[in-house]
Amino acid sequence: MASPALDLNHALGQCALGDRLALRAIYDNEAPRMLGVAMRLLRRRALAEEAVHDTFLQVWRKADSFDPARGDARSWLYAILRNRALNILRGETRTDLVEDFEPMGLASDEENAETVMMRLSDTGSLKRCLERLEPSRRQAITLAYIHGLSHGELAGRLGVPLGTIKSWIRRSLISLRECMA
Numbered sequence: 001m002a003s004p005a006l007d008l009n010h011a012l013g014q015c016a017l018g019d020r021l022a023l024r025a026i027y028d029n030e031a032p033r034m035l036g037v038a039m040r041l042l043r044r045r046a047l048a049e050e051a052v053h054d055t056f057l058q059v060w061r062k063a064d065s066f067d068p069a070r071g072d073a074r075s076w077l078y079a080i081l082r083n084r085a086l087n088i089l090r091g092e093t094r095t096d097l098v099e100d101f102e103p104m105g106l107a108s109d110e111e112n113a114e115t116v117m118m119r120l121s122d123t124g125s126l127k128r129c130l131e132r133l134e135p136s137r138r139q140a141i142t143l144a145y146i147h148g149l150s151h152g153e154l155a156g157r158l159g160v161p162l163g164t165i166k167s168w169i170r171r172s173l174i175s176l177r178e179c180m181a
Helices: 008-016 020-042 045-065 072-091 113-120 125-132 133-143 151-158 164-181
Strands: none
Touching: 008 020, 008 045, 008 072, 020 045, 020 072, 045 072, 045 164, 125 133, 125 164, 133 151, 133 164, 151 164
């Protein structure tokens, strides 16, 4: 027996009340199609997945702003997705989604990130492990963890694709963890 169609208006109303199951139902119902739309706009799966993820974060945070009198719930969802995808294409950061997060103020903008990282390492083991990384990966790690740059900001600053930045960060952290062990 087929399950009844999801009432998106009702589900968004439930999200506004903090119902995580309603958000899950919306995600299960809409995410595959949203990913397809995002893929057509962004042409890269990693970016499309990021756009869908960010859309659902925004839906969770802003569900109470949806007004069924002003339009259809599905249109509202896809407008958020479209705006997020356009922001990604413009290279904007995710600061609107992480406004509560403030990177630690360990370094000034003028101070070289690698210099700060080396200064923070009292034992020298972190310095030794960082020196083993390729220069571009070392720079990405220090800019991310000292200056608090997001993956999107790193991609823009270093002139490499977002997926490459994510891969560099992940692999570098694994290398550092193994080296420090």
